[in-house]
Amino acid sequence: MKVKEANIREIAEHLLCGNICFLNIVTGDFEYHPAEIDFFPDEENPWQEVIDQVENNWDDYIRIEPMNSNQSYTVMESFADQLEADGFRKKLLAALNRPKPFRNFNYLIHESDFRQEWFDFRQERNVEWVREQISDQVDA
Template sequence: MKLTEEQIREIAENLDLGMRCFYHLKTGEIETTPNFNEADWFGHETEPWQETLDKLDENWGDYFEFEKITSRESFAIMADFAETVDNQKLQDRLFKALNKSKPLRNFKWEIDNSGEYRQIWFDFKDHRLIEFVKNQIEQHNREFTDE
């Protein structure tokens, strides 16, 4: 599997939005669909995506599906970011947010109200999500060459 940096970024962004991303192992084409099993998409109309869904169903073995990041992994990225924050007050608020119930929501609220750190967070998260996708590519390529 050989993807461009642009393709990797696109996959990372779509996974972050809750989409499912597939890579066609022969053509290098990327397919993206909503995750209709997730709460945000459950019960939504599949018709606009039907052609892609059919293509995936008919050729399932030709595609590699990228895994989405788990909430545990998201939490770890947030904690890692909090470690890097050079503003002690914000760092304290971020760690408190992560130690409350609903840590993802609380962290998001703190970041959304952190001024310049909001963009720093998005850049940090984007970098980590891209690394997450690259790790899946590397793992697949190692497994493929071992076969």
């Protein structure tokens, strides 16, 4: 079964938003829900239908997790390494080697001219991440 490129890209976007995705290896469609859901005691889970769908058909799905912090750090480091702007590259690498590297990196990126370039780079790395996770079970 071949998974549509649009679905792979959309899964990658959902992962960046903190969701867990489930690819249906029979249909190529996917479901998702937030990785962490906090509710008040008597509140109904708005994602229960998705959770039930996946749990009741578990053999048809692949669970796709977001990158862990080490993997995300590596993506940030790779972005900095490939920059041609030597001064900004050095600032990013220095930020990654200080305490709270994610916050420091994001602060610099969001205050720079490289913001969109970072978003595009991160999205492509997440697309690759999705492909890696599903490649042994479907055609990606």
